[in-house]
Amino acid sequence: MRSEQEMLDMLVKFAMNDERIRLVTLEGSRTNFNIPPDSFQDYDISYFVTDMDSFRESDQWLHVFGNRLMMQKPEDMELFPSELGSWFSYIILFEDGNKLDLTLIPMNEVEDYFTNSDGLVEVLLDKDALIQEEVIANDRQYWIKKPTAREFDDCCNEFWMVSTYIVKGLARKEILFAIDHLNEIARPNLLRMMAWKIGSEQGYTFSVGKNYKFINQYLPNEDWESLLSTYSENGYREMWQSLLTCYALFRTYAKAVASSLKYEYPDYDEAITRYTENIYNSLN
Template identity: 75%
Template sequence: MRSEREMMSLFVEFAKSNERIRLVTLEGSRTNKNIPRDSFQDYDISFFVTDMNAFKENDQWLDCFGKRMMMQKPEDMELFPPELGNWFSYIILFEDGNKLDLTLIPIDEVENYFSISDGLVEVLLDKDEIIKSEIHANDEKYWIKEPTAREFDDCCNEFWMVSTYVVKGLARQEILFAIDHLNEIARPNLLRMMSWKIGLEQGYSFSLGKNYKFINQYLCKEDWETLLSTYSVNSYKSTWQALFTCYELFRKYAKFVAGELGYTYPHYDEAITKYTREIYQSY
């Protein structure tokens, strides 16, 4: 596998030699000093260009970055509608295992780019000195934030309401419906609540990473193993158990957060739990 130094040099030198590329930035985890380096990190690169069509008309210019195992062009797909407006991206996995997420951006959209940036940006090349102030990459946008009373209540409301959809799916023998609501909505709100407790205990000056991937570093062994058990949903029995376990964890963490912040924990927990057990026992 080519090294980070080799890859970064490749991108910058290509940009230097191409007059249509005026600005190059690096985004994502490789700009984040708080993320451990590994070989699976993508190279999230943006080229700000004067002529988009010159690059889009064929893909041969990408060959200089290495032999491709696979490439995806999201803005050129029919099944999945494009979401980047005038931007155009290439997601490339090279044969040596390196992965590149390359985005072409019209040069006149520099201001828009920085206005929607998540803060994890590093300028690699600026031929025209467009960037007037120094840029320092930071992940502050992703730090845990103390919830307001309304946010706390909304999280509780969403968790307990969506749990009834999981119950309905299991009762109807529609396990995929149930699993989807558990995985995509209910558990993410459990993780959100757990992150708030961690923030209260550890401070609000760090991120738990995308998809809460570092949360295990801040949970006791018992709660971590209990949380992991809720991902075992390969049968009706295991999905019911995962749901009840999520109830227990959510209740534990939400009551802690409520107590520390002086918020009111919702009374409908008891009613929804009773409702769930009655449905469970009847099927």
């Protein structure tokens, strides 16, 4: 596998030798000093170019970066509509294991790019000295944020209301419906509440990572094991247990957040728990 230095040198050298490319930036985890580096991190690169069409005419110019196992061009797909506007991206997995997410951006969108940046940006090449102020990458945008009273209440409301859909799905023997609501809505709100509790205890000056991937570093082992157990979804018995474990964890963490921030914890927890137990008992 080519090293990080080899990859970046190659990507910058290509840009230096192509007059159409005026500015090059690196984004994402490789700019974030709070994330331990590893070989699986993508190379998130943006080329700011003067002529988008000339690049899009053919993919031949991409061969210089190495042999590909697979490439995806999200903005050239019909099933999944483009979300990047006039930008165009290439997601490439190379034979040596490196992965490149390369985005072409028109030069007239440089200002918008930096204005809307998430902060994790490093300038690798600036041929025209367009960037007057030093750009220092930071992950502040992803730090745990202290919830307002309304946000706290909304999180509780969403968790407990959606849990009734999971109960309905399990009662109807529609397990995929139940799994989807647990995975896509209920558990993400549990994780959000857990992150808020961590923030209330340790401050709102750090991130628990994308998809909460570092949250285990801040949870008691018992709670971490309980959280992992909620991913057991390969049958109705397992799903009921996962749901009830989510209930217990959410209740514990939400009450702790409410106590810390002087917010009111909703009383419908008791009602929904009783509703769930009644249906569960009627089926067993």
